[in-house]
Amino acid sequence: MILAVWIPLLMPLLAVPAARRLAGSLPPRAAAWLLTGCAVALAACTAAALALLLAAGALRLPPVAALGHLSPPLLGGDPAVTVPAAWAAAATLAACAATVVHRARRHRAELRTARRATDAHAPAGDLCVLPDPAPDAYALPGRPGRVVVTAGMLRALSPDEREALFAHERAHLAGRHHLFALTAALAAACHPLLRSLRAPLAYALERWADEAAASRVGDRRVTARAIGRAALAAAPSAAGPHRPGTVLAATTGPVPRRVAALLTPEPMPGHPPIRPGSAGRRLIAVALLACVTFSAASALDAAADLHTTVEVAQGEVTR
Template structure:
């Protein structure tokens, strides 16, 4: 087990660069789903590996062995690296778990605080207008989800551009894009190498909303102009405070998004996306298989160690 269990911990270092390269070959919606699923699966596999390493070492402790009725003499392969690896795994597991819980708590508190601040503000349906000279607009998830826009942003855009902006933010709410972002944040907290997927996931979500706004308005050029003007106005005025799980049309590499909206979709070869997809599926399969193999190996070792403790029929006095 001591060897197979390391594979899920090392796999993200290979999978993340491949995923970042392959995301550009997919549609924004497909890229968002693929990157988020990959991040979660690899994060969970890595966390399971840490837990298995920690458990394997804990079983060698005398008081734990007594509780489980185990014979430490027959437990595991007796590798001298088992206990040190278990200590490191336990420390890492505790630290990453605390980080994940802390981030989750912070995100929830930020969303609740933002929802409370909007009580009593001028609103029309899901649209809430906030008095602030700084141009800003974002999708605030919750019950109900709202599109928050400042008076400064309303003054910075024309009537048609405002409709594009509202359509963009509503696409975030309808698609529940904050859940994708939250999953990417959780995965990044559980495995440092997966932090490299946060930016591609965010970009895919913004492009997904861009395309939704373009379809809703029927004008890609207008959508590109609205995104560009909103981002320029927000950049010149400085960023306004908002929850980290809120999504905004002014985020990410805006010039790249504008270029994508203005460019006609180029015919893409299916060979590269399929090859990258197969490679990523292999990474996921290897991680899952290695984790399962390590768990099975540990379970078998526990059964053998418990069998040593069983009384022998017709034994001595």
């Protein structure tokens, strides 16, 4: 267990760069699922490894050993290593749990505040217009989800650009993109390296909504123009006072890169684009899968090893 339990804590050093590299060459929807799934898997393995470290040290405490009918000398490992590691794991797990709870509560509180602000204005279907001169627009999840836009943003766009912007925000709501972003944020609380997955995930979610909007309005140039103008209009002003920090909006992220992607012609049906470096992508995908699998297998191996050690220690006491 001594070696296997550390592998899930170190594996993000290899898995995170591989996930970022692979996501950059995938379609937006696939990239979003890849990054979110990778974050969840690595965070779960990290939490499992920390819990095993904590358990291995806790079993050496006399009250715990007596409760489990264990013989501490038969638990294996050096107490000078396992006990301090257990204390460190306990502190880390507590910090992770506190961060997860705090972020989840803050997300919920921000959504409530934004919902109360929009409830004061009569919506037109799923569209809620705020009488704010500062240009802003975002997708507010909930039941029902709403596209929130300010009067300043409506004045900054032409009618066809408004439709493209609304389609973008509706795509966020339909795809429940806020759950992807929230999941990645909570997973990042378990390992600091997972924080670097949040930026590419946000970009993938925006690109996903961009493509959905372009397909809905039937014009990639209009969609690109709408996003560019909306971003330029919103740039001088900060987000609205009631806008949650965790919601997704068309004006966020690397807008020039997104506009350039929209101005690239969409491939004709039945003629997939020729993408160079497909062999390299397959190699990265295999490496990423190996990293995640090895991390999970190591956590399981460490758990099985700890279970066997406990059975041996219990058996000796019974004799």
